[in-house]
Amino acid sequence: MIKIKRKYSQNLSFLKEAEFFNKTGKLVFKFSDIIPRDYLVVEGSPIGRDSMNQYYKYIILEEDFLQSVIGRFFALHEIGHARDFTTHVLTENESSSDENELELKREENAWKLAQEVIEDLKKKDINWFPQSFFDSGEFERLVNICLDHHKSLIKKI
Amino acid sequence: MENQNLNENMFHNTTQETELDLSTERLSAIRNDIDEARTKDDVPEFINVANDQTYQIIKKVEKN
Numbered sequence: 001m002i003k004i005k006r007k008y009s010q011n012l013s014f015l016k017e018a019e020f021f022n023k024t025g026k027l028v029f030k031f032s033d034i035i036p037r038d039y040l041v042v043e044g045s046p047i048g049r050d051s052m053n054q055y056y057k058y059i060i061l062e063e064d065f066l067q068s069v070i071g072r073f074f075a076l077h078e079i080g081h082a083r084d085f086t087t088h089v090l091t092e093n094e095s096s097s098d099e100n101e102l103e104l105k106r107e108e109n110a111w112k113l114a115q116e117v118i119e120d121l122k123k124k125d126i127n128w129f130p131q132s133f134f135d136s137g138e139f140e141r142l143v144n145i146c147l148d149h150h151k152s153l154i155k156k157i
Numbered sequence: 158m159e160n161q162n163l164n165e166n167m168f169h170n171t172t173q174e175t176e177l178d179l180s181t182e183r184l185s186a187i188r189n190d191i192d193e194a195r196t197k198d199d200v201p202e203f204i205n206v207a208n209d210q211t212y213q214i215i216k217k218v219e220k221n
Contacts (some may be wrong), residue, residue: 007178009179009184010179010184012184012187013215014177014179016177035215038178040177040178040179040183040187040188042191044187044191045191045194046194046195047196047204047208048203048204048206048207048208049194049197049204051188051190051194053186053190055186056182056183056186056187058183058186058187060187060190060191060194067214067215068212068213068214068215069210069211069212069213069214069215070206070209070212070213072206073212074207086204104185128213138160142203142206145202145203145206146203148202149201
């Protein structure tokens, strides 16, 4: 069971907390535990257009993202970005660099950190995805689709 | 597993007032990003994947 707390303000929906309980009713995980400090989680992205802003510190995810595989998948990616930018702050060199390879590196890091979150959750018996999602190679396939998309953007510049 | 119990009825949405930094500047940036995302007309492959019904509902995927 999941208990969600939201705040609605100026036609925007902010996810304040999502508490995950096991079958015995014990609280086993709080969503805020995986969100870097001071980051807002906004629900309002069109599907597949999730984003993260490292300057104003917010993540925009689709509405009710926790209820779908793809919602969780993209959410973890954006959380990975937020974690990456928290521990490796954007440098002046990077922000002004023409080397878009750095951006690709950020994408790869975000997925690595997302996978770390998944592993941490598994240790707490929180399985955000069916095991078949990993065993079938589907998770990896979707990650590669994302990375290929970013590579294609680099080629266009 | 928690996601076996995941459906709309088990979400208990509440609204609580706690401190969130909702400065005008921050809200404006959020709105701009949402508006930009809504008006993008490119369709990269992962958008197609995102719209795939297979991935929409946790239970459906578990059955598969």
